[in-house]
Amino acid sequence: MQEALFYEKLEDEKVRCLLCPHECLLNEGKIGICRVRKNISGELYALNDGIISSANLDPIEKKPLYHFYPGSLILSIGSYGCNMHCQFCQNWDISQPKDSNFNLQPIVPTSEVIKTALNQKENIGIAYTYNEPIVSYEYVMKTAAIAKENGLKNVMVSNGFINQEPLLQILPFIDAWNIDLKAFDDSFYKRLTGARLAPVLETLKTVRRSNAHLEITMLVIPGENDDANEFKQMVDWLANELGEDTILHLSRYFPRYRHQSAITPAHKLLEFYNIARQRLHWTYVGNIELDIGSNSICPKCQNIVVWRKGYHTAVRGLDEAGNCKFCKTPLPFVVR
Ligand code: SF4
Structure with missing residues (x-):
């Protein structure tokens, strides 16, 4: 079994995990909020x-990444567990695992x-x-290091809730x-995900300052995060802190897991698209086919530089x- 990185040993066989901002304090035999890190x-x-x-093997657009090797394929792998407990999780069967998820499963x-990649x-x-x-x-770190040596690219699709040292x-x-x-809205994070907003914003700033490519996704949920004024504040923060070249994906919500709102109406996605476009050059709308929000358009000459229809x-x-x-x-694309 793999010993975790980023934790401290305390008295009476207690440990404190320092990987994410929950910093779970675990007695012997206990499992963290993420359900996959255990004090043994x-x-x-x-x-x-x-x-x-x-x-x-997925189209890179499915991650979604629209500005990173557009039109390419990427081997996509997942495991179990999550340090958020989103009531609306679209992948809850693997993010909220039971012990049986680990039994009898082969170690890859x-x-x-x-080799597969x-x-x-x-x-x-x-x-x-x-x-x-x-x-x-630990698994991502060791896989990514060898992948890089072999000329493969590494992509993280993440909630951004990580402490700064492991992130760096x-x-x-x-x-x-x-x-x-x-x-x-921090109360949204606390109520619907069990996490907090501020560390996610710190992660965004740190990744943006690095050499890595960054795109951001927001799932627009009716009645929960669809207030236009709040969204405008988000867009202003993105433009001011990360820059107007920030790439934002607005994604349509469908009811899942423990959350049952109506499906996001097209007019709400259009409204948010128009708000975002006032400050950000690169805004897209996903999980729905609309006439706008799928192509990449040069902000200077207004020509389509990348055309998309579904995953084509x-x-x-x-x-x-x-x-x-x-x-x-010069446009913010990473190409072959
Ligand atoms: S949720 Fe998991 S990763 Fe985060 S501090 Fe707790 S045990 Fe560590």
Whole structure:
């Protein structure tokens, strides 16, 4: 079993996990909020290490990442566990595991993941996704390090709820992130996810300052985070703190798990799209087909540089450096 990184041993065989801002204090035999890190005889272990719940070769647009090797494929793997307990979780069967999820499951060595990734045609790398990859920190770290040595790209699809030190240590291995910003309201985070907003904002700032590519996703949930004024504050924060080139995906909500609101109406997504576009150059709408919000349009000359329909993608207006082919403006794309 894999001993966890980032924890401290305390008296009476207690441990404190320092991986995420929950900083769970665990007595011997107890499991953390993420349900996958356990105190065994005064040491902390990752129960989910090497356990893969799902693996698929996905379009990179599905992560969603629209500006990172657009039109490419990426081997996407998930495990079990999450340090948030979102009432509306779209993958709750793997994010909120029971002990039985770990029993009788084969351990997949890192070398096998790398071999699979290298054997897939057109595959650019490995995405750590489906459940929360932060709670598979050790496995992601060792896989990502070897993947990088083999010329593969590493992508994290994350809720961003991680302490700064582990974030700084994993940053050099991760080429691109998609991080959820679920609302701009701490009470939303506390009530519906069991976490807090401030650490997520810190993560966004740290990743943005790094060399890694960053895109952000917000699931728009009717009656929960769909207040236009609050959303405007979020957009202003993104533009001011991360820059107007920040890439934002607005995603349509469908009822799942313990949360039953109506499906996000198209007019609400359009309203938010229009608010975001006042400050951000790159806003997209996902989980729904609309006439707007899927193509990438050069903010200077207004030509379509990347065309999308569903998961069909055509790069039409980018040169090899990611500049607009029509007006030569440098654009925030990572391309082949
Ligand atoms: S990673 Fe898990 S055990 Fe560690 S602090 Fe976060 S929720 Fe608690």
